[in-house]
Amino acid sequence: MNRHVPTDDLTAGQYLADRIGKDGPVSLAEYMEVANARYYGRSDPLGSKGDFVTAPEISQLFGEMIGLWLTDIWVRTGRRTDMHYVELGPGRATLAMDALRVMRRFGLEPAVHFVETSAALREVQAARIPHVQFHDDISTLPECGPLFVVANEFFDALPVRQFVRTASGWREFLVTYEEGRFLKIAGEESADILIPANMAGAPEGSIYEMTPASGDILHDLGQRMKRQGGVMLIIDYGYAEPGHGDTFQAVLRHEFADPFEQPGTRDLTAHVNFAELAGLARLMGLNVAGPVNQGQWLQALGIGARARQLADGAAERADEIMAAMARLTDPLQMGTLFKAVAISAGDWPIDAGF
Numbered sequence: 457m458n459r460h461v462p463t464d465d466l467t468a469g470q471y472l473a474d475r476i477g478k479d480g481p482v483s484l485a486e487y488m489e490v491a492n493a494r495y496y497g498r499s500d501p502l503g504s505k506g507d508f509v510t511a512p513e514i515s516q517l518f519g520e521m522i523g524l525w526l527t528d529i530w531v532r533t534g535r536r537t538d539m540h541y542v543e544l545g546p547g548r549a550t551l552a553m554d555a556l557r558v559m560r561r562f563g564l565e566p567a568v569h570f571v572e573t574s575a576a577l578r579e580v581q582a583a584r585i586p587h588v589q590f591h592d593d594i595s596t597l598p599e600c601g602p603l604f605v606v607a608n609e610f611f612d613a614l615p616v617r618q619f620v621r622t623a624s625g626w627r628e629f630l631v632t633y634e635e636g637r638f639l640k641i642a643g644e645e646s647a648d649i650l651i652p653a654n655m656a657g658a659p660e661g662s663i664y665e666m667t668p669a670s671g672d673i674l675h676d677l678g679q680r681m682k683r684q685g686g687v688m689l690i691i692d693y694g695y696a697e698p699g700h701g702d703t704f705q706a707v708l709r710h711e712f713a714d715p716f717e718q719p720g721t722r723d724l725t726a727h728v729n730f731a732e733l734a735g736l737a738r739l740m741g742l743n744v745a746g747p748v749n750q751g752q753w754l755q756a757l758g759i760g761a762r763a764r765q766l767a768d769g770a771a772e773r774a775d776e777i778m779a780a781m782a783r784l785t786d787p788l789q790m791g792t793l794f795k796a797v798a799i800s801a802g803d804w805p806i807d808a809g810f
């Protein structure tokens with residue numbers, strides 16, 4: 457990953473314009489990879505003063521529920537002492553802080569590993585979790601001991617490829633640069649062989665999205681779970697049925713923005729195709745729980761009781777705590793758009809909350 461990172465004195469836009477000028481249009485995935493490497497690498501985009509707010513930044517309840525879910529699995533599998541907590545794209549490490557605090561209370565103190573490419577965010581993370589071990593990608597994660605892998609709003613940031621059904625079959629969308637603007641165009645070569653069977657006959661104008669990196673990551677971690685044990689929890693916004701069209705989007709200061717303007721200055725994402733991730737995990741012979749809606753999952757784990765307990769202990773913050781819980785669970789807020797899926801190998805139990 458991050459094969460295409462502009463050198464420091466170029467903006468992502470200048471780098472992409474040069475590259476397209478020399479070699480012709482690039483895939484949407486390459487455009488997104490260059491833009492996001494620059495976007496995340498330079499600064500911390502999270503929080504009310506940044507561009508977007510994630511679930512762990514809304515309330516400690518979110519990370520605590522994940523910590524409880526992992527603790528329950530750990531207790532049921534014999535309280536092993538060789539555990540690793542692995543987080544993919546941990547942002548400000550808020551989720552990890554909340555989850556690890558809960559785990560510690562029950563005696564679970566795993567080694568902590570963050571897979572993070574952003575230098576700016578690594579600084580924030582190391583200040584909060586001094587004993588963390590950093591990884592540029594998953595290949596250097598430990599080879600021994602079960603892995604508890606958590607990924608919240610990580611898969612949506614991975615580069616997406618897009619295909620469109622035209623009158624003459626499927627074509628990949630490419631990004632070109634003309635008259636000072638980035639534009640999406642359909643490529644000339646047939647992409648029919650890349651389209652899964654359930655989309656092949658879709659009507660003209662249909663769009664299919666594919667995130668190659670997510671399949672690679674799932675495949676590698678799935679193999680590790682078979683060898684080393686452990687579980688993986690993925691939470692993100694996404695869809696559980698195929699055929700959702702164009703989900704490539706940009707967010708800047710809490711508003712949707714044009715993803716083709718000033719790459720590297722805004723958060724580019726695509727919704728996660730949970731059906732495909734779950735399907736791949738099943739093909740690998742792994743256990744899959746979900747996807748279920750985030751709201752339903754958090755409620756099944758007891759977020760309501762924990763919120764009331766927190767509110768009882770801090771009367772002046774009670775309204776704020778209950779509002780944060782609603783934001784995480786309400787179907788009109790994050791409750792339905794966000795989904796959770798859990799994956800494991802062998803006897804590692806992932807059923808709680810699903």
Ligand code: SAH
Binds near residue numbers: 502511544545574
């Ligand atoms: N999980 C956090 C942050 C989500 S933002 C939260 O919920 O608040 C996405 C995170 O993924 C950031 O930390 C970003 O730097 C990281 N990231 C994006 N692409 C990455 C990649 N290819 N490899 C590793 N980390 C990546």
